[in-house]
Amino acid sequence: xxxxxxxxxxxxxxxxxxxxxxxVLATVVFLLIPMVVSAYWSFTDFDGLRPPVWVGLDNYADxxxxxxxxxxxxxxxxxxxxxxxxxxxLGLASALLLNNRVRFRALLRAAYFxxxxxxxxVVATIWKMxxxxxxxxxxxxxxxxxxxxxxxxxxxxxxxxxxxxxxWQGFGFETVVFLAALQAxxxxxxxxxxxxxxxxxxxFRYVTLPGLRPTILFIYVIGIIGSFQVFDQIFxxxxxxxxxxxxxxxxxxxxxxxxxxxxxxxxxxxxxxxxLAVLSYIQFRLFEARE
Amino acid sequence: MKLxxxxxxxxxxxxxxxxxxxxxxxxxxxxxxxxxxxGDVFASPPKWIPDPLILDNYRDVFTLLPFPRYFLNSVxxxxxxxxxxxxxxxxxxxxxxxxxxxxxxxxxxxxxxxLMVPFQVNLIPLYKIMVELHRAVPFLGAxxxxxxxxxxxxxxxxxxxxxxxxxxxxxxxxxxxxxxxxxxxxxLRSIVFPLATPGMAxxxxxxxxxxxxxxxxxxxVTSSDSMRTLPVGLALLARRNTVNWGDTMAGTVLVAxxxxxxxxxxxxxxxxxxxxGAVKDVE
Numbered sequence: 001x002x003x004x005x006x007x008x009x010x011x012x013x014x015x016x017x018x019x020x021x022x023x024v025l026a027t028v029v030f031l032l033i034p035m036v037v038s039a040y041w042s043f044t045d046f047d048g049l050r051p052p053v054w055v056g057l058d059n060y061a062d063x064x065x066x067x068x069x070x071x072x073x074x075x076x077x078x079x080x081x082x083x084x085x086x087x088x089x090l091g092l093a094s095a096l097l098l099n100n101r102v103r104f105r106a107l108l109r110a111a112y113f114x115x116x117x118x119x120x121x122v123v124a125t126i127w128k129m130x131x132x133x134x135x136x137x138x139x140x141x142x143x144x145x146x147x148x149x150x151x152x153x154x155x156x157x158x159x160x161x162x163x164x165x166x167x168w169q170g171f172g173f174e175t176v177v178f179l180a181a182l183q184a185x186x187x188x189x190x191x192x193x194x195x196x197x198x199x200x201x202x203x204f205r206y207v208t209l210p211g212l213r214p215t216i217l218f219i220y221v222i223g224i225i226g227s228f229q230v231f232d233q234i235f236x237x238x239x240x241x242x243x244x245x246x247x248x249x250x251x252x253x254x255x256x257x258x259x260x261x262x263x264x265x266x267x268x269x270x271x272x273x274x275x276l277a278v279l280s281y282i283q284f285r286l287f288e289a290r291e
Numbered sequence: 292m293k294l295x296x297x298x299x300x301x302x303x304x305x306x307x308x309x310x311x312x313x314x315x316x317x318x319x320x321x322x323x324x325x326x327x328x329x330g331d332v333f334a335s336p337p338k339w340i341p342d343p344l345i346l347d348n349y350r351d352v353f354t355l356l357p358f359p360r361y362f363l364n365s366v367x368x369x370x371x372x373x374x375x376x377x378x379x380x381x382x383x384x385x386x387x388x389x390x391x392x393x394x395x396x397x398x399x400x401x402x403x404x405x406l407m408v409p410f411q412v413n414l415i416p417l418y419k420i421m422v423e424l425h426r427a428v429p430f431l432g433a434x435x436x437x438x439x440x441x442x443x444x445x446x447x448x449x450x451x452x453x454x455x456x457x458x459x460x461x462x463x464x465x466x467x468x469x470x471x472x473x474x475x476x477x478x479l480r481s482i483v484f485p486l487a488t489p490g491m492a493x494x495x496x497x498x499x500x501x502x503x504x505x506x507x508x509x510x511x512v513t514s515s516d517s518m519r520t521l522p523v524g525l526a527l528l529a530r531r532n533t534v535n536w537g538d539t540m541a542g543t544v545l546v547a548x549x550x551x552x553x554x555x556x557x558x559x560x561x562x563x564x565x566x567x568g569a570v571k572d573v574e
Contacts, residue, residue, distance in 0.1 A: 013392035015475045023383035026445040031405050034413030110558050111311040117554045119504035121522040122547045125529045126317050129536050134333035177566045232506045236526050269412040280407050
């Protein structure tokens, strides 16, 4: 009996290795090896053709001294803060509205979700047209007596305009996730709160918000990581312009890559990695503290 | 101050349908613009219904770009990514969830760590690998289906999702099958896969949406027009063509339509699938 069990165990082990082999192999070849190579290149001068030349920390020092890089870092941070400040709040608000007894809820939910399903390239192309000086947005604003504005051509409004498009795209996802979380909060909690004399605000503060805490964290973790990597919208709508006003980290990386400055591009990638690692660590600790 | 019930209900519906309008109007405007002659695109007051309604923009797009080819590429790439993710992802997830072997938890932990690495970190070496591979073997590497598919063929997030799902299968079920003399392969085929179908559907949806909408990697790894996917083709059209919005919107409709149709048919599954993991239990 014992013998049989160990034979079965060994067989299970062998099959285990076979089953994970493709996943492990793919991760090593397409992720781990490139990751190490990229780290090495970030310390070299490399144009992709001639062999890389070791330059130590020069690429990183150059980044700090580069106004275009610093601008891209600043723009990315602004993008993340604006987008994460507005998007999830709107999503929660609309989920609270949908969580009432409303007709056509499934229909509304699908309508809100549609942009989330659509590729960012499509969304960005549509909004690029809407933002044109003679575009629909200005026409509609004109009905309220507001002057036309070239949203994407003006350095002060270009980045907020890209943020608005991104918020519009992510809104449905946030709504649907918050709605599902709201519906998972047991009704009895609200009943009990009401019995204790809690008004609408107190119920929200002491029942809804605590119940949503894991979901809020999830939305911010996913959202912040995704927002730091913003690229598609920038590529389609502004190409980083006007005058660097929408240049983001990944766009800068792409630009350096296209200019065959692979050492610098790799250094930008590692700056991004470090930022995300630090943020993930903070979020993880926050999550642990709450649990 | 409390508003009367009727007023509250009215406000609620105005807010809800107002939001729906904001979400849908840009799509309507896109479709409408795609049927307009270029002189009417920015007409004031706006022409909500194209008049005259023309098909020239669609004809232009098909002559400007090999759209059927882009569509085929997107289908092949997305189909392969979904297939590989579901098969290999489920297999690996099952091993991590249910089989006992040395180093299992260590390997899984290491895989999870890679979730933190943004794709941009491996992007450039990956591109060089694909270029070299293509030089050695013409049908592999950069500018081939292999190059487009391989980096997305397995997602660690998918394995993680499936593992959570498969853990809900009771161990006793597998044990009793083993006692009855079923081989591990048979257990996988006859017990695990059937029970895992809802999880696999979720995984399929995730990889489908991710692959179909993917942009940065297909943009970089393809260099010939015949290998572009739909989003890349559209982005390059939009960049090239800053004057004729009718054409660009026709292209946009063609790129967006397949995904929107799939979404409308499988709406519930999609919404549940894409939000899985957000709310505690998966399914």
